[in-house]
Amino acid sequence: MNSEIFSQRRDLLAQQLSVGEAVVLFAKREAHLEKFTQENNFLYLTGLAVPNAIFIMVKGERSLVTQLFIQRGIPEEEVWTGKKMRPDEATEISGITKVSYLDQFLGELSLHAPKLQRIYSSIGTLKLDQPLPYAMFALKPLTERYPGIVIKDIHDLIAPLRKVKSDWELMQLQRAIDITGKGIMDIMECAKAGMMEYELEATLFYRMQISGARTWGFAPIIASGINAATLHYEQNNCRIESGELVLLDVGASYMNYSADVTRCFPVSGSFSERQKQIYSLVLSVQKQIIEMIKPGITLMDLQIKTRELLAEGCLAIGLINDLDEITKYYMHGVSHFLGMDTHDVGGREATLEKGNVITVEPGIYIPEERLGVRIEDDVLVTETGYCVLSQNIPKEIEEIESIRKAALSD
Ligand SMILES: [Mn+2]
Numbered sequence: 001m002n003s004e005i006f007s008q009r010r011d012l013l014a015q016q017l018s019v020g021e022a023v024v025l026f027a028k029r030e031a032h033l034e035k036f037t038q039e040n041n042f043l044y045l046t047g048l049a050v051p052n053a054i055f056i057m058v059k060g061e062r063s064l065v066t067q068l069f070i071q072r073g074i075p076e077e078e079v080w081t082g083k084k085m086r087p088d089e090a091t092e093i094s095g096i097t098k099v100s101y102l103d104q105f106l107g108e109l110s111l112h113a114p115k116l117q118r119i120y121s122s123i124g125t126l127k128l129d130q131p132l133p134y135a136m137f138a139l140k141p142l143t144e145r146y147p148g149i150v151i152k153d154i155h156d157l158i159a160p161l162r163k164v165k166s167d168w169e170l171m172q173l174q175r176a177i178d179i180t181g182k183g184i185m186d187i188m189e190c191a192k193a194g195m196m197e198y199e200l201e202a203t204l205f206y207r208m209q210i211s212g213a214r215t216w217g218f219a220p221i222i223a224s225g226i227n228a229a230t231l232h233y234e235q236n237n238c239r240i241e242s243g244e245l246v247l248l249d250v251g252a253s254y255m256n257y258s259a260d261v262t263r264c265f266p267v268s269g270s271f272s273e274r275q276k277q278i279y280s281l282v283l284s285v286q287k288q289i290i291e292m293i294k295p296g297i298t299l300m301d302l303q304i305k306t307r308e309l310l311a312e313g314c315l316a317i318g319l320i321n322d323l324d325e326i327t328k329y330y331m332h333g334v335s336h337f338l339g340m341d342t343h344d345v346g347g348r349e350a351t352l353e354k355g356n357v358i359t360v361e362p363g364i365y366i367p368e369e370r371l372g373v374r375i376e377d378d379v380l381v382t383e384t385g386y387c388v389l390s391q392n393i394p395k396e397i398e399e400i401e402s403i404r405k406a407a408l409s410d
Contacts, residue, residue, distance in 0.1 A: 003095030005168065006047045009161060010057065010066060010096075013045065016157050017059040020117040023154060024109075026135050027053040037215060040340040041122045041158055043256060046094040050085050054105055054138075055096075058112045065112070067098040069105045106141055113146050120154040155345060163337050163346040164355035169257065170380065173339070173357060174389055176213060176254035177378055180261050181393040183207035184248055188400070189407045193242035193267045197222040200248070201236050208252045217251035217258025218342040224267065228372030229365040231332060240267050245275050247372055251342060258342040260359050261390050262376030269404045271397060275371065278364050281313040282373045283395060285362045289334060293352065293360075293379055293386035299335050300349045306334040306362050314364065329364050338378055356381040357389070 013023065025042045030051035038049045046055050046068065054069040073084035087099035100108060119142075121135040136143075136151060143149055165173065183204035191200055200222050208214070223233045224240040228247035240246060244267050251259035264279065266272070271279060289306055311326035320326060337344035338357045352358070358381070363374030375395055380387045394400055 001047065001168070003047065003093060005166070006045060007095040010045055012161050013157060014057060014059065014064055014066075017057070017064075019059055019061055020115055021120070022056060022058040022112065022116055022118070023120045023157070024135070024139065025055040025122060025154070026138055027051055027055075029134065035215070038256070039122060040162075040256065041154055044158065044162060044340065046096065048085070048090060048094055050090075052102065053090075054102065056109070058116070060112075060115065065098070066096055067100060067108065068094065068096045069100050069102050069108075072101045072103065109142060113142055113149070116146065116149050118150045118152060120152050120157055123151060123153045124155075125153070159345040159347070162339060163344065163350070164353065165339065165357055165380075166355075169339070170357075170389075172255040172257040173259070173378070176217065176252050176257050176259040177261065177390050178392070179208055179211040179213045179252045179254060180204075180250055180259040181390060182211065183252065184250065184261065184263050184393055185403070187248060188263075188265050188394075188403050191240070191246065191265070191267055191404075192408070193240055193244075195240050197224055197227070197236040197238050197240060197246075200240075200246070204248075204250055204252075211252075211254075213252035213254040215253045217253040217260060220251075221247065221249035223247045223249075223372065226367055226370035226372075228264070228374075229367040229370070230372075231365070242268050243272065244268075245271070245279075245371060245373065247374060249374065249376065256340050258338065258340070259390070260338055260342050260376060260378060261393060262361055262363075262374045263393060263395060263400075264373050264375065265400050265404055269408050270401050274369065275373075276397060277317060278366070278371060278373050279375075279397060281310070281317065282362055282364055282375050283397075285309040285313060286360055286375045286377070289360050289362065290377065290379060290386060290388060293358070293381060294384060295353050295381060296351060298349060298351045299333075299347075299358070302335050302360070303333055303348075306330075310362060310364065319364075319366070329366060330362065331365075332361075332363070334362050335359055352381045354381055354383050 027042045028039045058065040090099045123133040186203050187200045219234045222236040224246045225244040227233045247264045249262040310330045311323040314320045335358045337346035361376035365372040377390045
């Protein structure tokens with residue numbers, strides 16, 4: 001990957017900054033004996049997958065300072081942890097020519113401080129009952145001496161950039177989705193009643209690992225029977241009983257881009273009449289919602305229509321007696337942005353534009369029948385409509401039943 005990509009992203013970021021404003025982003029902290037994954041805003045603007053580093057961009061009257069701070073390699077430590085990234089390596093990857101060491105950060109920031117009014121960083125939404133975000137903590141020496149400097153979350157600056165995917169990003173996403181799809185097929189081809197949910201998780205994880213997707217995009221949901229009616233069931237530790245429907249809500253992360261796909265299949269080979277009825281309803285709604293996708297439509301439009309269609313469907317089959325009762329069986333959003341984060345930046349009410357990638361995931365959950373159905377695809381917004389990136393992963397009843405029957409007859 002060319003450092004030019006990161007330079008272009010930083011140029012777009014810089015265009016949004018006014019004089020006296022700065023961006024300060026902190027890489028993820030290194031955690032002992034833990035697999036390292038980078039903070040996504042930092043990664044998006046620098047391409048650097050190293051812990052503890054800092055990125056700053058300061059807009060002055062006549063200047064724009066872009067600078068990196070990285071860890072100094074200490075020979076005694078490098079015996080244990082391997083070589084630290086050198087400044088010239090950081091420059092080669094990121095395209096940022098001014099690279100200093102972490103112990104120089106506060107000194108350098110001091111030079112800019114008197115003229116700063118606002119700093120954008122990754123702080124999210126501050127919660128009073130939660131610890132201070134690391135960025136707020138790390139900037140304390142500055143904010144204590146310059147209480148006038150406001151720290152704001154970077155979301156509104158970076159979301160417009162991150163939610164429009166480049167061709168390169170779409171290639172990574174497609175790969176993440178394809179690997180996930182292969183893993184779902186592996187599961188459908190090996191699952192049997194009596195297996196544990198986590199055995200299916202292992203099957204998919206194996207597929208990911210041998211395909212270069214080293215981590216999950218999010219904690220996988222492998223939910224059989226009533227567990228599928230718990231939206232964020234992540235234990236995956238139940239035995240799959242014969243006759244149950246198994247819900248897989250899974251996504252591999254490839255090059256830090258996350259897939260997010262949900263499929264359901266009958267462990268015993270064919271759907272029961274009731275499972276078929278609920279599944280068909282969800283599938284039909286899902287297809288109608290996907291059909292709506294084009295630039296100019298809002299995520300809220302999709303949500304309102306989903307609720308309406310599901311309510312009509314549930315009323316027609318007698319599951320509810322009044323359209324408003326639908327919230328009892330469908331209670332979540334139908335769509336979110338997808339990208340480096342599984343729930344990517346962009347919000348829940350945005351207007352769609354070309355290059356956005358969103359999920360479409362209606363569902364119906366009936367705990368009293370030990371049944372939950374959700375069908376989720378990943379969809380690219382194109383100039384005139386949409387392209388379903390996960391279209392190769394089977395979701396028609398006949399396709400799923402024939403895969404399952406073939407698998408069980410082996
Ligand atoms: Mn999703």
